[in-house]
């Protein structure tokens with residue numbers, strides 16, 4: 001693991017937020033003067049969810065959701081681990097009043113920003129803060145994700161999305177979330193979730209020194225850092241697919257990304273993704 005990443009994980013979530021805010025402050029002040037008043041965009045210093053082009057990535061995900069999951073303007077969408085609105089912002093241009101959007105996250109700062117800047121303009125976009133422990137994002141509680149019951153009615157959502165969320169969750173927590181997703185999805189509804197998936201090909205690439213390194217093999221899952229376990233978590237493919245098989249789901253597609261050293265010209269997305277649907281009966 002490179003030194004910068006190690007240092008980043010060494011800092012507490014609060015210190016990381018603070019350093020980022022400070023680093024981008026001059027740029028954010030300029031942007032706030034130049035920004036068009038009607039555009040919704042968090043200041044760079046508040047984007048705590050990782051690097052990459054925030055706007056382009058969000059728009060790309062929305063295109064994928066339309067193309068691969070059949071997302072329609074009147075659908076009810078649940079964005080689990082919605083962060084600071086990367087997907088919600090482009091969705092405001094698509095989901096109409098007949099449909100709706102619900103997002104929840106364990107980081108209060110992101111949810112507060114989304115409420116103030118998105119829900120204030122689009123009342124059918126609703127954000128909830130849920131105080132759960134994650135050793136990368138929220139250390140202020142001991143409440144575990146493995147016990148959390150999603151605060152939504154059963155059979156309600158057409159689509160559930162988790163972009164770069166299961167990549168930060170331990171197996172027992174993922175298992176509980178799968179059971180909750182099964183409960184809140186309508187029969188026939190879909191889930192789009194991204195992962196780091198390990199299989200034989202990936203072992204080969206890792207041994208060749210390619211891609212991200214998950215050095216700590218825990219059997220069916222792999223960690224990048226043993227001190228901050230939820231910094232990045234990869235799952236063994238067979239374990240993941242058989243776990244999905246424990247629920248009333250059908251797997252629609254498994255698409256690999258290039259995080260593992262696969263060729264970017266063939267695999268255009270960074271993380272792997274799985275689309276699965278809730279069976280009709």
Ligand SMILES: C[S@@+](CC[C@H](N)C(=O)[O-])C[C@H]1O[C@@H](n2cnc3c(N)ncnc32)[C@H](O)[C@@H]1O
Pocket residue numbers: 049050080081082083084085086087104105106107110132134137145162163164165168169173
């Ligand atoms: C890499 S960020 C991705 C955010 C957002 N999905 C996106 O694509 O912009 C990971 C997010 O997962 C959230 N998270 C981690 N554990 C969670 C949990 N148990 N339940 C809900 N959100 C969680 C973090 O707070 C963080 O906002």
